[in-house]
Amino acid sequence: MKNRYQSLIDIAGLIIVGIAVYLVGTALTDTSVAGKGMNSADFKQRVSYRYVIKSVEPSAKMEVKWGESGYEESSANIVTSIVVNYRGFDTLGEVLVLFASSAAVSLLILKRVPKKTFPPTQIMTSSVPLVNLLVFILGSFIILHGHLTPGGGFPGGAIIASGVILMALVFKKAFRPQMYLMLESIAGMGILIAGLLGLMYGESFLKDFFPAGQIGELFSSYFAMILYTLIGIKVAVEISNIGFHFISESKGEEAV
Amino acid sequence: MTAFIVVIGTVMCAGGIAVLFVRSLRSAAVINGVVSLLAALVFVMMKAYDVAITEAAIGAFLSTALYFFAIRRIDEAKDKKGAGDGDEE
Amino acid sequence: MNVLTVFLITAGALMAIGVFGILTRSNIIKILLSINILQTGVNLLLIALGYRDGGAAPIITSQVSSAVAMVDPLPQALVLTSIVIAFGTTAVGLVICLNYYMTHKSLDVHTFGNEEREHQQKEVVD
Numbered sequence: 295m296k297n298r299y300q301s302l303i304d305i306a307g308l309i310i311v312g313i314a315v316y317l318v319g320t321a322l323t324d325t326s327v328a329g330k331g332m333n334s335a336d337f338k339q340r341v342s343y344r345y346v347i348k349s350v351e352p353s354a355k356m357e358v359k360w361g362e363s364g365y366e367e368s369s370a371n372i373v374t375s376i377v378v379n380y381r382g383f384d385t386l387g388e389v390l391v392l393f394a395s396s397a398a399v400s401l402l403i404l405k406r407v408p409k410k411t412f413p414p415t416q417i418m419t420s421s422v423p424l425v426n427l428l429v430f431i432l433g434s435f436i437i438l439h440g441h442l443t444p445g446g447g448f449p450g451g452a453i454i455a456s457g458v459i460l461m462a463l464v465f466k467k468a469f470r471p472q473m474y475l476m477l478e479s480i481a482g483m484g485i486l487i488a489g490l491l492g493l494m495y496g497e498s499f500l501k502d503f504f505p506a507g508q509i510g511e512l513f514s515s516y517f518a519m520i521l522y523t524l525i526g527i528k529v530a531v532e533i534s535n536i537g538f539h540f541i542s543e544s545k546g547e548e549a550v
Numbered sequence: 551m552t553a554f555i556v557v558i559g560t561v562m563c564a565g566g567i568a569v570l571f572v573r574s575l576r577s578a579a580v581i582n583g584v585v586s587l588l589a590a591l592v593f594v595m596m597k598a599y600d601v602a603i604t605e606a607a608i609g610a611f612l613s614t615a616l617y618f619f620a621i622r623r624i625d626e627a628k629d630k631k632g633a634g635d636g637d638e639e
Numbered sequence: 640m641n642v643l644t645v646f647l648i649t650a651g652a653l654m655a656i657g658v659f660g661i662l663t664r665s666n667i668i669k670i671l672l673s674i675n676i677l678q679t680g681v682n683l684l685l686i687a688l689g690y691r692d693g694g695a696a697p698i699i700t701s702q703v704s705s706a707v708a709m710v711d712p713l714p715q716a717l718v719l720t721s722i723v724i725a726f727g728t729t730a731v732g733l734v735i736c737l738n739y740y741m742t743h744k745s746l747d748v749h750t751f752g753n754e755e756r757e758h759q760q761k762e763v764v765d
Contacts, residue, residue, distance in 0.1 A: 567656060
């Protein structure tokens with residue numbers, strides 16, 4: 295039975311959204327107010343310019359080039375250097391949010407009453423191990439080369455988790471959750487220990503305390519590689535834990 | 551280049567409106583995945599490559615898979631075998 | 640109409656469609672999908688604000704040093720966080736939808752306070 299007032303609700307929603315779009319649009323594109331509209335700040339005066347040239351000198355003339363060393367941060371991917379090094383505390387908060395969502399799914403999921411399911415077909419059981427080989431290699435490559443190529447710990451962990459979920463869909467009794475979750479705890483503690491080592495040997499929490507390497511080499515930025523590996527493991531385990539709880543048939547409490 | 555982006559933007563908005571008005575829940579989840587994938591394409595055109603990989607891996611694949619798992623469990627709890635196309639309600 | 644304006648209009652339209660969906664739909668899975676579309680629109684808007692015409696990607700290679708005009712890398716780092724958090728909230732939201740279905744036997748939002756009328760209402764489409 296459709297709601298009787300559905301068309302009235304639609305029109306009211308349309309009017310509200312139209313008024314909001316008009317107000318926000320005229321406020322953001324008004325050039326007589328200070329700011330000259332969106333996206334108008336000079337790029338050399340933004341904070342991100344300091345991240346690009348890797349220095350806070352006001353008259354920096356140096357140009358960060360491939361193959362040099364001695365800068366305060368030695369990863370070639372600038373977004374990685376922001377996520378891991380300059381804004382590492384935000385990354386810690388994001389890892390915490392993912393952990394909270396994984397814990398919430400584990401606590402709230404109810405028991406599933408499985409109906410008749412089909413066994414996995416021959417195509418799946420013979421092709422999934424081959425495909426997963428490529429998936430795990432791709433995920434590890436994206437995690438380990440986070441400071442040279444686009445990617446990093448988060449998409450690499452998600453790709454590995456999708457491979458693990460695929461295996462769990464086909465081979466139902468392949469994983470033991472206990473050992474797997476211990477891996478997540480070890481990775482999480484590793485991130486905190488890396489931060490505390492930065493406090494001990496550097497000047498602040500999560501500071502890069504390794505000597506500067508050569509930009510462009512694989513082993514140039516040890517801190518980014520270690521931190522992204524730990525984050526990748528943690529994200530992979532958490533996302534596959536969420537997937538397990540959605541497809542498993544024996545966990546959870548009874549529905550009231 | 552501008553015409554290409556206008557076409558992609560129109561398809562994304564049409565997909566966004568289609569999510570609200572289709573009847574079957576599984577179709578809505580698939581169209582959400584398509585909008586996410588087109589957003590990953592737009593991220594590549596804006597020269598944001600890390601964000602494009604992350605959006606494609608997490609938004610387009612894992613989010614859609616989670617919706618399918620949840621719709622499957624709803625179908626099972628409704629005393630109906632989960633082999634039909636989508637949720638009529 | 641340059642490229643940046645088209646990006647901004649697309650992002651704004653997706654946000655408006657997402658807000659419209661949250662306001663008017665009755666099926667909770669549709670509401671969750673509208674939240675997802677709103678988050679996609681917000682991410683597009685944030686990266687469009689850091690775009691620069693003719694800019695290069697913010698990666699230092701052997702042909703690109705830091706003196707080349709690059710796009711803004713700071714919004715990209717923030718949007719990375721936002722995408723992962725959107726996935727986390729989608730997962731928790733789906734678990735809440737499942738529990739709502741188990742207790743109320745319906746996916747309609749309007750049966751939440753009207754349990755005595757549940758036997759009259761069937762499930763809705765929108």
